[in-house]
Structures are given as structure tokens and as C-alpha cells.
Amino acid sequence: MAVRIVIIGCGAAGATAAMQARKFNRKAEITIFDIEPYSQYSRCGLPYTISGKVKEFEDLVLTPPENWASLKIDAKLGTKVTNIDHENREIFYTGDAGTGSMEYDSLVFATGAKNIDPPIKGLDKRRVYRLRTLDDAKALAQEVDKAKNVVVIGGGLIGMETAEAFHERGLNVIIVEFLPNILLAMVDPEMARIVEEHCSSHGLKILTNTSAQEILGDVTPTAVIVQNRENEEISEIPADVVVVATGVRPVTDLAENIGVQIGSTRGIMTDNHMMTNLEGVYACGDCAESFDFVTRRTIVSGLGTVAVRQARVAGINAAGGDIKFPGVIGAKVTKLFGLEIASTGLTDQLAKRYEIEVVRGSIKGTTKPPYFQGGHEIKVKTLFDKHTGRIIGGQIIGVEDAAMRINVLTLAIQKDLSALEVFDWENCYAPAICDTWDPIVLSADAARRRFRK
């Protein structure tokens, strides 16, 4: 009998799991559920619907509903899985696809994550938004023509990208970040400050080390009360729209109900086959905990790249395959006001948390040879484990070629290279492209010299 696969969640992870399962096993019976009425769309693209860099909401839909039929995958969208009887391997659902039940041999949780509300008063007002779903984006994008003052609470990737988008549309935008710097989940403070200065110079107002305490106003916001965490000064910043982007948490309730183990990260525990503690039950994407390549500790990465790679493993294994997920490196990039911010592996701060002593190679270089018109400054930082000598992280910031350069460091981490090996890398060179010794090589050289001391 053909293997029956049920996938819960039709985001990047779920959709990829379904398609990879189909690629691997032509006969499998595959059903995919999602609470949302939309077929797989790009969550990362949501902020760009505000600025218009994504033209239509529909453009974000990566797998048009009709594709599922052609792949012989039964997509039950707008339909909630209400219960699972794992003993009898049966799920129950209700929604646009009707109410019913269905048996499975393999089950894949790709239930994603949901926003967590910070302890701020007044979050229940109208015109206070989160940005996780396509409907969120549709509602938020309508504010472009109505709002004047936007306060974004949270200076992580989503917060910063959303702030940039509103700023580009001519609105006054203030970022409120609780920590001493923005983007600390991807870069270290001295790198974050470069980004802060760059964004500020473009007119974005950033309040770091600041807690949002209350959203004032009757039905809709009028202002946000914030407190500077250093001097404890309290102030009121005008706001008619508030966006809360303070992080997410894995959605695991259905999994927990059937006895799937949850890890210390609050994600669904998986092994290197992306299988949970229950035989034949898999998890992938933002709901799943897997392991970090460098530290071998558990991690929920929250990254699209990781989600689709985990999903490929989960999907193929759910369909009878036997492949492994190699671990999360965690390469993260974004572009803010033309500045590329790129990071891979561990930051200094994460290394410290895990008690890894590091040797650093921090340099300021240029993207093109000095004699060629149009080069730009680029900041490169590489991090090596002092004891093993291996590269464990890197951060690059510059108005060009920062993100593409981080790709080299990611591969270097995946292949356990030493500073000398990164130094010995033969970068390409042409006056119109870059210089004979790439900034990455110079950074590795700086680290290499420090190892000898």
C-alpha cells in the first residue's frame, strides 16, 4: 500500500516537505493542511509589500493552489487540524475543506511559529499590528496612506525591515529596541552600531536600550510610553500605528497532545532525520528544534533557508527515504537603506554564552581596488575557536557584496576550516569586482596572526 503522509502547515517548511516527499515517492498519498486560506507564500517577503518592492500580495504565493493538484497532493487550505489520535494514526479536521478525518502512516509537523506579545499595556487596540501572516501584511499595508507616525517595537530583522518599508513610503518611523543594540540576534554590538548609524543617517529614529511600556489612546494609539533603561527616563512618543515585532514561539500544541517531546528551546525535539520521539512523526521549520552545527546544542533557527532544508529531510524520510539534516549554521542577511548586513555561525556574544574562547579577525576593507572608482568600505569580522582553531562565525557589513561574501564563510564553517585555510582561499579578482586579497582573506590573516601570539 502507498505510504500516507499528512503534513500540518503549508508554509515554506510544509510545502517543501510535501513537494520533496512527492519527488521522492511518486505513489505516496500526500495531504497538506493549513489554517490560513493561502497556499504557500513567502513570510520573509511580507515587509516588502509595504514598500512596493513586492508589487502584489499574490506575488508572494510561491505555490499556486492549482499546482498541488498537478503534483497529486491534496491541499486542504483554510482548514484546521483539530485533533490527532496517534494510536490509530488518524487526524481530524474542519474548515474550508469540510469536516472529516484521515489516516496517516507518516505525520509531519510544520506548524510554524506565532508571535509572542511582550508585557506592554494597550496591545489590544486597533491599529496595533503584528506581521506574521499575509492577512497581517494586507492590513498593515493599508496604513501607508493613512498613518503618519509609526512606532515599531522590536529592532530585530522583521522590525527593521518593516520600519525601513514605512520610512521609504514617507512615514515617520521610530524603532523601540529593548536591548542595547538592534539586530543582536545576528551581529555583535560594534557591528550593530554601524547599522544603527547608517539607518539613522537615512532618517530612521532608533531608540535602543528602551522598553515600550504602554500604548496610549482610546480605540487606536496616540502615543507609546517608553522608558530608557539606562537613565530610567520616561517619555511619550507619538504613534498612530504600532507594529509589534518582538519575536515568535514555536506552535506545538497539536504535537504535545500526542506526546511529542518539546525541547528546551520550546521547539519540537527532532533527531538528525528530523524525526520526533514518535516513530514516523516528523517536524521541520519554525516549530522544530534541531541542532546547531558548531555547538551541537539544540536550536530553533527561525530561518527560511533552514526550514526548507529541514523540510526536505523530513519530507523525504516521511516518504520512506533515509537522509540526514547536517545541522544549522544560521546564515542571516538583510539589506537596510542599501546597507547589507550579513552574519553566519556564532556571534561573539553567543560564543561567550557557550564558553567558547574566540580569536577574532576584524578588518575594515574596501569592496574594490583603491584605484577603481566606486568601491565602498566593508567591515569583516571572523571568529575562530581558540582551542580547535576552526572558524565558528563571521559578520560582514557593507553597501555591496556583504551577503554574497558571507556565503564563503558559511561554507568554511561547514567544512571546519582553520584561519590558515580561509587565508589560503583563492578569491577572484578584477578591478571592477574586487581586489587581489579579498577582505575575507585579510580578516583571516588578522586572525591567523593572532593565533601565533
Added chain:
Amino acid sequence: MAVRIVIIGCGAAGATAAMQARKFNRKAEITIFDIEPYSQYSRCGLPYTISGKVKEFEDLVLTPPENWASLKIDAKLGTKVTNIDHENREIFYTGDAGTGSMEYDSLVFATGAKNIDPPIKGLDKRRVYRLRTLDDAKALAQEVDKAKNVVVIGGGLIGMETAEAFHERGLNVIIVEFLPNILLAMVDPEMARIVEEHCSSHGLKILTNTSAQEILGDVTPTAVIVQNRENEEISEIPADVVVVATGVRPVTDLAENIGVQIGSTRGIMTDNHMMTNLEGVYACGDCAESFDFVTRRTIVSGLGTVAVRQARVAGINAAGGDIKFPGVIGAKVTKLFGLEIASTGLTDQLAKRYEIEVVRGSIKGTTKPPYFQGGHEIKVKTLFDKHTGRIIGGQIIGVEDAAMRINVLTLAIQKDLSALEVFDWENCYAPAICDTWDPIVLSADAARRRFRK
């Protein structure tokens, strides 16, 4: 006694050897000679003095003459080494630094290469140029305001970059390429054709499979007689300026005179310490033959990146060190009319010559996710050795991020990765940067599937 190092040639290789020798050994007595009166300048930057992307000729000088004194390196510029008595380890010179002799313990040949004239009649006319030296560039750049019709003989990197520069300045430019396609030293025919179409669409005229036979005119050119090698048709193309860019040959006469062995490539044979067959005598850069990382065959790469890396090894070893050159990968890039052309390792054609059976991953991708405004098509080709499974080459063409992407493939070659390992690489992703599965990954995936057949 301090080691006495004499370096012949103050190009990228010679200058790097001198500086690395100094870095390694503070006490070494270092002397560097060059026939040209200029201190180290960028040869690769020469074509860009025509277009103005390099503003002043002086900008190309990477090591101002006064720097040599501060490094305690005796730079004898405008001075020719006339003879070497290796038995007594003494060199003889004459020129701007006077006439004299000097003893050495270590000798480094960084004598570079010289243009080879193709068998074309009329090459001795005025306004027929080569482009190898700063003086060549100065003379050629003056033609921008005088010439109307420029014929460039040779569609390699230098020829194409020179043609682009003149075209940008509003001149009529025709490229005459003997082989069936331009740039065949770096890309395969199907990739070269993309470049040809792109350049043609910008108004550059390219005659491939065409031999230049004679430059007509009395004192200066009036036309070039060319023959189509396929149909043998002969035609006359108008020219008031001709640039000959048909390749170079290592300069080895001084080395040969003292019994240094020359290899089958016509370059000076070296071992992995960049030492010649004579103890204490080194060679690096365009005059030196070393070995190709993939094929382990001898090669003269002609690349600046390779020159400085070889020179670092030669310089440090000449100063008493003991380091090795890891071999040439041969990453090559350029940008023509906004299109980036990048290549690394072996091409299909080279692999064929060395009888290496290949498995290919050729894909057409996009630089950004489909929903994001502003992405561009990118063509990626990866080549794997069918028997060992290892990656041996790659070519990428696109109007953005082609060169930076080739860097990943170069590292993959240096670390002997398989198609599966390249596929498992975790590329970075953000809507404004690139998609979740990088085109390189898709290319490796295509190859990986072919391996299984």
C-alpha cells in the same frame, strides 16, 4: 649576516615578494629592480584608464616609491638587470639607479610576461598598440579624443575590457577573435555566447572565428583585413587605431642564462616552495610555472591573485621561511557592460583536453526571489569529475552577484567537495538579497541527480 635578497621585477609579484620578505624577516637586505620607471602598479587596471573608471594613471601605482624606503627595501626602478653570475651569486645592472653589481643569497624572478605578436602584417605601424605597461596605457588613452574606429585583435579578458572602455567613450569598436568564441580561456562556448550577445546588444561589434591578416595604411592604420575562418570570406574593416591583445609569454631570458629550468608552458619551473631547480632561486607571477590544483599539471596562470599568492610564498621562503603554495585554482572574473562573467577551475573544454569525464549541473536561476522587484537571470554551471565525484570547475554569468558566487565554488574546489556537499551548503537568504535555494545549490542538485543515473 643578514640574508641578501634580490628581486627582479616590481610588478604585483615582485613587490609582494619584497614586502612579504620584509614582513617575515626584519633584517634581510632586500633590493628590487624594474626596467620600468614606475613603482608597483596595477596592470589589470590599465584598460580602465581609458574609460575613466581609473581617474589618473598615478592612481594605479599601488606602492608609492617612498614606501620602499620606509620598508628599508632598496627599489632600483628604471633599472635593468643585465647579467647574473650565479656561481658567485652576483647580479649586474644599469639604468636610473646607475651601473653596478650586487651580491645575493636569494634571488627571486618576478620578471612577468611580454606580449607576443601574432602573424599579422603591418603591426609596426604607428597607432598599433599593445596594452601591457603603464606607458602603453598612457599612449592608448590619448586615442580617445583622436580615434574614431578602433579594432581590437583578441577577444580575451584584456581585449574585451579595452574594447568596452573605448566603446564607453563613444568610439566604434570591433573585436576580432580568431577562435569560435570570445573568452574561451575562461568559459565554455555556450556561456561565451551569452556574453557575446550581451556585448553586441550594447553596440559592440564582435567578429568571432575570424583571423586578422593585415593592417592596411601607410604610417598609421586605415583598415584591417580579416578573414572569416569558416567561409574564408575576406573583408576590410575600417580602423584608425588597432589594439593587439592576443596573449603573452613569460619573460625568462635572465633565468635561462643561469641554468634555471623552463617548463613545457614556457614558464620558469618551480616546486611547491616556488623555488626553481637552483637552490635559493625563486620565481613567481606571470614568469613562473606552478601547478594546477585540480589536474596537478603545470600551468602559468597569468592571474594577479595567483601572482601575489605565489609571491608571498617566494618572498617568505627567500627570506628564510618554509611555506608552500597550494596550487592554482584559477578563478577569473570580469564585468562587461554590467554583466559579470565568472569562472573557476577547469572549463568543459579543459577537462576534455585532460581526459577528465565530467558531470554537469547547468541551470538558469534568478538572483532574487521571483516575488521581489529587481532580480536578474543568472546562469550557473558546475562541473564534477565523474570518477572522483569532486567539483573541478564552475562558471557563472549574470548582471549581479556572479563574481561573488564563484568564490563559493572556488572554495568548494579547494576543499574537494562533492555535488552533495555543495548541495548541502547553507546559503544565506533574504528577499532583497537572494532566494532560499541559491542558484549554486540548484546547480549542484542538478549534477547530483545526474550522478545517480
